[in-house]
Amino acid sequence: MARNPALTARSADKHALYQEAVQDPAVDLGFMARVYRRRFGRSALLFREDFCGTALLSSNWVRGGRERRSEGFDLDAGVLAWGREHNLAPLGEARSRIELRRADVRSAGSFRPHIRSATNFSYSVFHTRAELVGYFRAARRSLAHEGLFILDAYGGCEAFAEVKERRSIGRGVTYIWDQAKYLPGSGEYHCYIHFRFRDGSKLERAFTYIWRYWSIPELVDALRDAGFGRVDAYFEQSAKDGSGNGVFRLDPEGRTSRDCAGLIAYLVASR
Ligand SMILES: C[S@@+](CC[C@H](N)C(=O)[O-])C[C@H]1O[C@@H](n2cnc3c(N)ncnc32)[C@H](O)[C@@H]1O
Numbered sequence: 001m002a003r004n005p006a007l008t009a010r011s012a013d014k015h016a017l018y019q020e021a022v023q024d025p026a027v028d029l030g031f032m033a034r035v036y037r038r039r040f041g042r043s044a045l046l047f048r049e050d051f052c053g054t055a056l057l058s059s060n061w062v063r064g065g066r067e068r069r070s071e072g073f074d075l076d077a078g079v080l081a082w083g084r085e086h087n088l089a090p091l092g093e094a095r096s097r098i099e100l101r102r103a104d105v106r107s108a109g110s111f112r113p114h115i116r117s118a119t120n121f122s123y124s125v126f127h128t129r130a131e132l133v134g135y136f137r138a139a140r141r142s143l144a145h146e147g148l149f150i151l152d153a154y155g156g157c158e159a160f161a162e163v164k165e166r167r168s169i170g171r172g173v174t175y176i177w178d179q180a181k182y183l184p185g186s187g188e189y190h191c192y193i194h195f196r197f198r199d200g201s202k203l204e205r206a207f208t209y210i211w212r213y214w215s216i217p218e219l220v221d222a223l224r225d226a227g228f229g230r231v232d233a234y235f236e237q238s239a240k241d242g243s244g245n246g247v248f249r250l251d252p253e254g255r256t257s258r259d260c261a262g263l264i265a266y267l268v269a270s271r
Helices: 014-022 025-040 056-063 077-097 129-142 216-225
Strands: 046-050 069-074 098-102 115-118 148-155 164-168 173-182 188-197 202-212 230-238 244-250 263-270
Touching: 014 077, 014 173, 014 188, 014 202, 025 056, 025 115, 025 148, 025 263, 046 056, 056 069, 056 077, 056 098, 069 077, 077 098, 115 129, 129 148, 129 216, 129 263, 148 216, 216 230, 216 263, 244 263
Parallel strands: 046 069, 046 115, 069 098, 115 148
Antiparallel strands: 148 263, 164 173, 173 188, 188 202, 230 244, 230 263
């Protein structure tokens, strides 16, 4: 039997596919740890993962050193249970240094994080500016004196076009990011993740996001209004074929990404 047989809608696990398709803990955590070290001249130890889902970042964080701790927040008991079974249980000793909480991201945590993250644009669940700024205020209040709040952001003209992106993720699976609806007056933004399989089976709307689209300048303004004294933008650089290359450069105005149809940036905010 083939070691990695092609998957079908029946045999696939949607959380495993999600992690494979849209998460890259080495890139995210590598960037965050590096920025922290450069800013404060020491290593970050305490990590808080908002909207943690399966807690893939938290799990990788605690694996990276015996003094590292992590706390993840998510409202969905099902996804947290999946993360406990598949990402936390295999950690061994490091399992004791990670706590998952079924709670709103605006809740207080048990420590003041050196790095607090919100990835894959998850703050877009906040549809009003008041809610967004309220969340950012809670994030700022929670940080250690030497702490960073780091979120990713989606920009460029393709960000709010009603388009589908298709990508093969191996084992006969195609990942589809479906930007199904964008209302230019309100910023209402409906997106889905679908998976299609080589045998013709499908997982339609495996994940649904009823979001508000927040542009990068809107996010920077909201972070400042929440009290952050410094907000730096790092834009992903492009490979020759125009796709992102995983290298992020400090670039307050996004000059290095002007030709990019769809682009990703990290916003790094500090007190
Ligand atoms: C797009 S997924 C993010 C998963 C993962 N962290 C990532 O970066 O890919 C968004 C997650 O946020 C959770 N969520 C939505 N609103 C929330 C809130 N107010 N507080 C905590 N979690 C929330 C959902 O349950 C879902 O698991």
